[in-house]
Amino acid sequence: MNEDTPISRQLFSIPNLMGYFRIILIPFIVWRYVTAETITDYYIAAVIIGISGITDFLDGFVARKFHMITKVGKALDPIADKLTQGAIVIALSFRFPAMTALIVLLVVKEGFMGIMGLIMLRRGKMLDGAKWFGKVSTAVLYVVMFLLILVPQIPMKAANGLILLCGALLLFSFISYIPVFWKMAQDS
Template sequence: MKLNIPNTLSLIRILLIPLFLWKFLSADTQLDYTFSAAILAVSGFTDTVDGAIARKFNMITQLGKILDPLADKLTLASVITALWIKRPYLWWLCALLILKELLMLVGGLRLHTRKVTIEGSKWFGKLATVMFYIIMIVIVAVPVLEDHTIAGLLLFLLMFMLFAFLQYALLFRRLLTNMHHNE
């Protein structure tokens, strides 16, 4: 299967994960944290660009429909887990963020098994992703942030992610209901 530009960018995002984890989890200088944040920024940039290129140049593929969300989920889970390792007291916030992603994955798989598709990501999902990258880049780049500041930033992120989750849950429900009415 030939990789086009958007799929290559999604693959690069997946390949950036181990580099980020290695650099962030072994970081002990400000330069290490800045480099870790830069890796995350590149990941966020490729996430934005791959979808835009795919839509603009009609490069949407079945592989891309799998690679892009896979890269999103793996990146989010990896970054959140790394933060959890660095700051174990945040376990409950990290667990909630990962649980939300797992529930989204289950919902998406349920739709997929019933041959129901969502055409592209929605604005609320994109907003949550942008907020994820902004907040995580700040947390990663500034290791001297106070614990309560980090917890506040993660709670703020959780609000965006829960909003997106609820919007997708309503959309999934509507799609499944429509499918049942059409049978």
């Protein structure tokens, strides 16, 4: 299976099924966290996030290893990532007010990425996967979100420090993508 495989077959590839599964997990993560009353409830939310994260790793691994990279998968994977990140950050903002700034930064960065991606797509170009700075920012965001859920009794100062770290890396990633898109625009 590859990008030239008919869309109808691409929809049900194993990596894409894993992407759908990650999207289905989102309401369960949010519900379990927002309604948590005990430490066990928080642990269950963290386990569901862990399953989502493992599935995220596996869908990319399987797609590359077994030559199942598809156009659908290239669109689905980042959509599942962003929906998961956004939902968890919003859920965490109910307990950690500093998350609100992270939400704004995420919306601005992802809005920029989406708009620039569409502009480049209209010009027949496409960003060739996430860059290292985007991957680092995303990985740290997931680790911090996981920790904030797994350790609900974390001191607010420590939580705010972790959120600040995420914000700094997210801002760095956003700023680093600007010249990438600029170069793509100049090459067209």
